Amino acid sequence: MFKFIVVGFLLFLNLHADNQAALGAFKKGDYNGAFELYEKNAKSGDAVAQSALSYLYANGLGTKKDMQKSIEWLERSANSGNANAQYDLGMFYLRGDNVEQDSKRAFELLSKASEQKSANAQYDLALMYYRGEGVDANVTKSAELLESAAASGHKIAEQNIGRIYMQLLKFDEASKWLEKNAAEGDEAAYYLLAEIYCNQEKFLKAREWAQKAIDAGNEEAKELYKKYELHKY
Structure with a gap:
């Protein structure tokens, strides 16, 4: 639970000086210092800081754990165009984690993250199209998104795209990916x-x-x- 941002938390790019200092404090275990710096930047509209602050609230690092505030800051980060926040929040709405389950809102957020080339968003959006969850079922669109995610190195997408192409009777595309799967021991x-x-x-x-x-x-x-x-x- 609340593993959102964990994978990418230490990989933020293009940080301005205060965010870099905040990340340095976080790495050293100075969560109070990190919280103060991220809060300052988040209030000034920095989308990365807003996402980081959401993480700190969710895990009670440098502040009292507060899921309501965590979601509020994640919403602000997503609305500011942060693809990681859009993905994380989209998955919360898809699963009903700490928010009311809303497949259409999840679809909207994952679509925005997908447009920014988030491989994770492309994969989960592909599943929504495949299942007809929050959107009309469209296996062809699902395949397109899986292909994009797989091409970016998303391992689970790589393992599934060939099978989807088989359903679409696109055997040349299917065999390309399935041979890759086979070479990897599938x-x-x-x-x-x-x-x-x-x-x-x-x-x-x-x-x-x-x-x-x-x-x-x-x-x-x-x-x-x-x-x-x-x-x-």
Whole structure:
């Protein structure tokens, strides 16, 4: 709970001098000093400081824990255009964490963060499109967002984009990502690749992947091997 900002908290870029001093105090464990500096900058409209202050309130660092104030500062940071805050707040609304659950508000916030190339936002927004949560279901749009997130190195997006492309019957795109998954040890991708290559009548490749799937213990691959008589290739 309240792991928002934790991953990126020490990675803020383009900090002005006071924020840099605040971050230095935070790293040293001087949470009171960090709070004072971030509060000063947050009140002056600095979006990064607003997000940091939200984190400090959420965790009771340098101040008394206060979730209402934490959310208020996170809202202000998001409204100031901070992509990290937009993502964090969007996920709060999506899950109903310390705010009333609101899928449409979550969609709005995640869309804004996604437009700023937040890979996490692109991934979770893709799931919303896939499920029809807060927006009309659109698997094609889901695939586009997953592709963007995967291209940015989002590992879970990388593991799912090939499967979504299979649903859309975009086999060339699917095989590109599934081969990457397979190279990274995803044994389920072996069978999916065999299935794709059978559909494309690329039976030599299909045999290779089907055999790998069989060696990994996949029973469906055995049936596929027999159905397409892959032993001939």
